[in-house]
Amino acid sequence: MAETKVIPDKAVKEITALFHHVPKKSATCIEALKIIQNHNRWVSDDAVKELAVLLEMSPDEIDGVATFYNIIFRQPVGRHIIHLCNSVSCYILGYEKIEDHIKNKLKVGFGETTPDGRFTFLPIPCLGTCDHGPAMIIDEDLHRDLTAEKVDEILEKYQ
Amino acid sequence: MPLGLIMAKIFVDNIEYEVPDGKNLLEVCLSLGFNLTYFCWHPAMHSVGACRQCGVINFKDENDKRGRLVMSCMQAATNGTRISIEDPRARAFRAGNIEALMLNHPHDCPVCDEGGECHLQDMTVMSGHNYRRNTFKKRTHYNQYLGPFINHEMNRCIQCYRCVRFYNDYAGGKDLAVFAAHDDVYFGRQEEGVLENEFSGNLVEVCPTGVFTDKVLRKHYTRKWDLTSAPSVCHQCSLGCNILTSERYGGIRRILTRYNGDVNGYFICDRGRFGYEYTNSDQRIKQPSKNTDNSSQPLSTEDALHDVKDSIFSKKNIIGIGSPRASLESNFMLKELVGENNFYGGIPKRESDLVHRVISILHQGKVKTPSLKEVESYDAILILGEDVTNTAPMLALAVRQAAKNQPREKAYALRIPQWDDAAVRESVQGQTGPVYLLTTHHTKLDEIATKAEYAAPDDIAITGFEIVQQITRLSQSANGDESSQSFTASVARDLLKAKKPLIISGTSLYNTAIIQAAANIAYSLKDNGKDAGLVYAVPEVNSMGMSMLEQKNLDDAIGRAKEGGVDAVIIAENDLYFRVDRDIANDFLKNCHHVLVLENLQNETTTKADYILPAGTFAESTGTVVNNEGRAQRFYQVYKPSNEMRSSWDWLNEIRNSISGVHAENFDAVVDEMIKKYPELAKVKSVAPDANFRKGTQKIPRETARYSGRTAMLANINVSEPKPPVDKDSPLSFTMEGYQGVPPSPDVPFFWSPGWNSVQSINRYQTEVGGALHGGNPGVRLLEPSNENKSGYFNQSTEKFSRREGEWLVIPFYHIYGSDELSVKGPALAERIPPVYIAMNGKDLEKGNLKDGDHIEITFNQNKLSISVKSENTLPEGIAGLPKGFKETTGIEFPFWGRIRKV
Amino acid sequence: MEQPLTQHIKKDGSVLSLKEYEAVGGYQGLKKALKMTPKEVMQMVKDSNLRGRGGAGFPTGMKWSFVPMDDHAPHPKYIVANGDEMEPGTFKDRVLVEGNPHQLIEGMIISAYAIQADISYIFLRWAYHEAAKRVEVAIHEAYQAGYLGERIAGSDFHLEMHLHTSVGRYMCGEETALLNALEGKRANPRSKPPFPQVSGLFGKPTIVNNVETFNNIPHIIDKGTEWYQALSKSPDGGGTKLYGVSGHVKKPAIWELPLGVSLRELIEEHAGGMMDGYKFRAALPGGASTDFLTEEHLDVAMDFTNVMKAGSRMGTGTVIVLDDKTCPVGMVLNLEKFFAQESCGWCTPCREGLPWTAKILDAIENGRGMMNQLDILSFETVYMAPGNTFCALAPGAMEPLQSALKYFREDFERHIKEHKCPWD
């Protein structure tokens, strides 16, 4: 097997374990990118190249896939990722106020990371919890019925 | 129309047409001559329905007055199909689609290198969209460095996806992709860098606008309507792809594909496209000269002819050395001039024997050699000993298409139409049909091979003979030996299962047994009722033609000179130092005493010449060459040089005139003489119309009606325009004046049609999209197989390779950029030549205590070469691979036994 | 009122375990199905008149019937549950998957049996982390209990099941793009025909159904088609439907109701009417890619035919309510920005047209609009009509816009004339 430097061995194991499900290794590309991200928080150029060897694809093919999707990060991200829903129901329920609140509080706009590397702030389409908007996901936790005060409380939990 | 084709009646804007049933509707409309816009559809890559530019209104029947908009590229034309191209809703949709594409397309036509030949420009005009309603900023992208051939300008991209479809799906490239999504999609590489695929240059033609453009042209850019162009034949390998060569200000500016439905179709390789720069080299010989050891004296043509008569033709034994890169006519005239017994084919014996063997197999054997395009129709392939990607690149591209045939049949069985490219691909899932490779080492086609095996040249031949036995065994036993998994058994099984098996081989390993084994396999398939094919790659553009004219070879000439039988030699377009060991070349030229060379570029041979005459390259000459298929094809002089460069046959004709008063009036007269002497070449006469051919009273212009700059070009010298030169050798004129319609197919100097300024106008030159050019595809086959198989099976006479202690069998490795004599002299191509190396199996390296990059010294015959090693573990032990034709390896005759020592 | 799909979902939000599911009759449908022939199962689903719950309402049994079933049929065949649910305003599949994953699994196994599939996937959107965890556990439980794997419930039938959690793209919900995503590729849609039933995942016969659709299957088999038909108030199709309402209503939520309840009933009864201080203005009846309905349509029965007659589509049946305090232009801008962002970039009208549409709306909303831009917007709705684009994303995107131009034209014009948003 190819030697990997930036993809941890554990991730390599998880990826190769998927191979027997699928008719060809390349079919695991998306899962593999996600596994790498679970371990490394983001997918670096080197990771793309290593994965290419692992999946018998070219880095170009892999990156074509990686850059297509919203949730694969090809740039470093903060320790915590705030995904604020900006879709229609949350729009009606006033997500923009929450957005402004977070912007003012953390001094970052959408797509940016706080200088201390604590948060990356991103918009996300509908989180499927429209009856409890505005909503956001931080890391893997869903937070609903947001108000400015609630947001302050929630952010405290993520250091 | 092919017989047996079912026809359908369709209605386009209420007019009835008969078209082949089930054909793609967009293709049908284009074949019928309609101006229907499109981008993502490509005649060789078919439909994916992405750009939505080809919308028409489709009516259910004559009672349906509303109809609905459909993409014509995603529909079949069947009986009763009723569409409207002109319906206002369809027109508005197509114009709106262009408007959408123009939202982000820069308005930079005046400075864009695609301008004037831009499919987007054409389609914009055709759609009727002309008013800009968009008030917002355009999105912009970074551009990438993509190597010496291709320029990248992503802002112009209209996201038709053709580039990735060609580069990846069609040509097997890996390093171009589409990134991101929505209106951010980006076509490029993961990181800047050289586009590696051998066919990347086709992006220039595949891209409907100016994203991928010809970087070499950019270096000496000229507006495309200001080019003077001629139909030409690529001289960079033996396949003879058809090209359009274009000139401006006395230099070649670019090469485009010249569509030939039998040969190269819509594409050419990068060596062919970018390998022309040597024609503009400062090493070009432009004037006759007389040379002594330390001086070179330019001569006028008259003086040169005079001097040559006096000092060469006063000698008794004058011999001529022909060349596989010179035309049939030039070789013939040289033979005429020196006489039957004194002419020698300009290649060493072992190469000459191979080419003659190939000719006799194709002529006397019973298996047909398909045209390059036809290769794509075979459904099982075995390649014996040839690295086709590097020796005959377009053949590799054809093999890649053929490899898709068997899996595609399954898709067609699901009633997925052949033109539904994406659906076919999704159904096929990248599977390939049987392709077996038996080569000396890993080659690029391995990635599509069912199985690849590596062996010494002799062992390749032996395995080939074993395959014949397997075929016999399988066909004789009732249900065959289905069990054996051996290479030979699987090859035999798959070849026998196929409808059309194809055997590909070639001369590159200088091994007669391989050639014979390939023939035997093809014969045995044929004997088993298969529609088998047999293709050989040969070394050079006219290896076949020259060998058809002459049996004798360079070794014969060298032998004769050594024995003192030569007083003077005339060498036409041949650097002997490229062909034989330099000591041998030195001795030979010395033994010839007097040397006259006709040549394009200065080389070692010209440094030994007493007289040099400037011979035109393919760009400044007219002639006929015969490709590996035995197809004779005409290439035409592109422009009239302002110096003394001209076709070698022309020089030789003048020399003959000056010494004997016999003068062929023009090119046609030379051809007439030739076919009278060599009736087997009679068909050469019909390769292209002769010089008297006129459309009405008109010649065929080499310049488009849009040509603009002629009167201004020389105005700094004289305001009155000089009379344009006359071409007495062809029906082509050197100006824009002349017949404006579609010329006879061999004489198409450019593709253009009103409203269609890009290469997409090829549609208008074909009987149907992707079919033959009007009047048939250019070229005439000179070799057809014999029914009685006069050749018969060959006996196996090879012995298994056994390695020698302390010695290596050194075989040639080929590189698309580097192994060819002339293309490497251009700067763009030269950038792509890898550093020289010697490849050996890692185990051999270990034994010799060597690792990658170490320097070794290899000794052979009287030569020594110091070179770095590279491990190539697929190469059998005891064998080493050395790039052929590189500066360091030029003239080396392969294969040879060498001793290797670490330094 | 029967609520077969949701009745066992626990109010505390915790998941129904395998044991709990079995205790309330879970996997009975499967056991029955395995005693029938695949053909009989398929026939029952046809007879039940179940129509797909993914948005288009295609009859499920009919969809299955295109799968080649003869002895030479290609294998493996695949079956995929579409749980991408990224349609803004839609939040029904999450409830089913989080609350009762076994019901989905059982439905998939039965469906797989009907088409003789070998491998199944649950395609869940990335954001449904909790759902994913629960499905993971449920699949494991089902394997342990012999409902998945070899010789399912003692029969000859076998089925593999995998969970795929996507990496975020609305396009992944489009069934052919979903297949590309499952193959590890960019989620561009594929041309149809050939339909996935013939050439789908990895080129093999494949069925993609919505999560809710699968949830119906066990009950159809278990309780019969007549019972199932009777659940519905609408001649349009059988069964119940998960309806939801979001926006400024008193009790936004999801409810399982007979197919064909009226929009008024949904908003006024189940959602408790508008929040105080808000007036109803219009609603998107079934997610972001449906046309607005207004006051006059409140009594329309929420089924496929009637909503269509009213000029919209039932879509996912999750209603988004526009109130009088929210700017309709702003709402449409929000929708079009979403669609422009989520366009896969494959076909021209959508890739180029949607961002332009969004830019124009943005200009209008922010007081920089021009009257002629309304003509451009109208043109865009025609330009991106169904059939003109490669998939249904862009035509879906045009539905709220075209109806907004119809119903809220004055609001658009006021923005332009006043050079500002009147709601600001």
Ligand SMILES: Cc1cc2nc3c(=O)[nH]c(=O)nc-3n(C[C@H](O)[C@H](O)[C@H](O)COP(=O)(O)O)c2cc1C
């Ligand atoms: C852009 C787009 C997004 C879609 N998203 C979903 C989705 O998230 N979930 C879903 O079930 N169907 C979605 N669909 C519909 C599916 O393509 C498909 O029709 C559906 O999964 C079929 O299931 P059904 O027959 O059970 O309704 C989407 C369609 C389009 C065009």
Ligand code: SF4
């Ligand atoms: S309409 Fe076209 S660009 Fe938009 S999502 Fe569908 S295929 Fe992609």
Ligand code: FES
């Ligand atoms: S040519 Fe028909 S959609 Fe592009």
